[in-house]
Amino acid sequence: MQDAETKSIQLVFDAWLQQIRMTASLLESLSDEQLLLPIAPKRNTGKYLLGHLVAVHDALFPLLNLGEKLYPELEEIFIHQSDSAAVEKPGIPFLREAWHKVHMELNTKLAALQTEEWLSRHQAVSAEDFLLAPHRNKLNVILNRTSHLSYHAGQLILLKG
Amino acid sequence: MQDAETKSIQLVFDAWLQQIRMTASLLESLSDEQLLLPIAPKRNTGKYLLGHLVAVHDALFPLLNLGEKLYPELEEIFIHQSDSAAVEKPGIPFLREAWHKVHMELNTKLAALQTEEWLSRHQAVSAEDFLLAPHRNKLNVILNRTSHLSYHAGQLILLKG
Numbered sequence: 586m587q588d589a590e591t592k593s594i595q596l597v598f599d600a601w602l603q604q605i606r607m608t609a610s611l612l613e614s615l616s617d618e619q620l621l622l623p624i625a626p627k628r629n630t631g632k633y634l635l636g637h638l639v640a641v642h643d644a645l646f647p648l649l650n651l652g653e654k655l656y657p658e659l660e661e662i663f664i665h666q667s668d669s670a671a672v673e674k675p676g677i678p679f680l681r682e683a684w685h686k687v688h689m690e691l692n693t694k695l696a697a698l699q700t701e702e703w704l705s706r707h708q709a710v711s712a713e714d715f716l717l718a719p720h721r722n723k724l725n726v727i728l729n730r731t732s733h734l735s736y737h738a739g740q741l742i743l744l745k746g
Numbered sequence: 747m748q749d750a751e752t753k754s755i756q757l758v759f760d761a762w763l764q765q766i767r768m769t770a771s772l773l774e775s776l777s778d779e780q781l782l783l784p785i786a787p788k789r790n791t792g793k794y795l796l797g798h799l800v801a802v803h804d805a806l807f808p809l810l811n812l813g814e815k816l817y818p819e820l821e822e823i824f825i826h827q828s829d830s831a832a833v834e835k836p837g838i839p840f841l842r843e844a845w846h847k848v849h850m851e852l853n854t855k856l857a858a859l860q861t862e863e864w865l866s867r868h869q870a871v872s873a874e875d876f877l878l879a880p881h882r883n884k885l886n887v888i889l890n891r892t893s894h895l896s897y898h899a900g901q902l903i904l905l906k907g
Contacts, residue, residue, distance in 0.1 A: 704753060
């Protein structure tokens with residue numbers, strides 16, 4: 586069965602794509618100088634949030650069984666460490682490029698998933714546990730990541746003049 | 747076993763309920779004094795965002811053909827007018843109560859929707875237009891409102907000390 590035949594799955598994937606497009610467009614409208622600023626006093630910088638979103642979405646490749654991460658080094662810097670940690674961070678041009686590459690490849694792979702794959706387990710749940718918790722599937726991961734993305738987009742918008 | 751469509755709809759509705767619960771809990775953790783503050787310098791106050799979310803979700807009753815709005819007067823104040831507009835706004839205790847009443851009634855009604863109702867048109871699209879744009883259904887409205895809610899939750903969290 587084609588996933589287009591399952592209307593709800595198509596809607597969820599389209600909602601994800603729409604949030605990615607809107608955030609991409611927001612990021613393009615922000616200068617590197619604006620991204621270096623905190624979104625509010627003493628809060629994360631735009632740069633950290635950009636790196637965080639790239640790292641979280643890059644982790645979807647292994648989580649959804651779609652391949653390896655493109656930028657495994659970003660996980661430590663932008664997920665495990667806070668913005669204020671004394672670790673060297675890649676520059677904004679590198680992160681902007683990583684944003685594009687991750688989403689280009691990820692969304693191509695997601696677009697090819699069939700209904701039964703969308704509803705199959707993600708890799709952080711065992712086959713055994715999945716029998717008891719069938720909602721822990723790939724579609725649910727994308728739903729959660731869409732909310733996570735919107736959450737941070739609502740913060741990035743504060744950098745606009 | 748439920749079919750793929752019904753399962754996916756359940757996931758979308760559960761994601762909505764989860765965001766409502768998380769935002770409700772965030773709002774409860776904020777004092778009235780904190781909600782009076784802007785989320786960042788010169789930006790919306792927490793109170794305005796609370797009123798905005800209540801007004802937007804209250805509008806789901808007519809949009810999804812689930813009945814009348816509970817608080818029609820909030821639309822003008824919290825959707826059409828900006829935070830800085832010289833209009834009298836209801837107090838925070840009133841808005842907190844409205845948050846609970848709107849979601850209690852709305853979520854009860856949403857929980858009763860059947861698969862074919864979720865995939866039926868919302869009231870802002872005509873039967874004719876819906877034939878050409880079948881994604882303009884009730885499920886898609888809830889998907890969009892979940893992202894909208896997460897977007898503002900990412901702002902409200904900035905009020906936490």
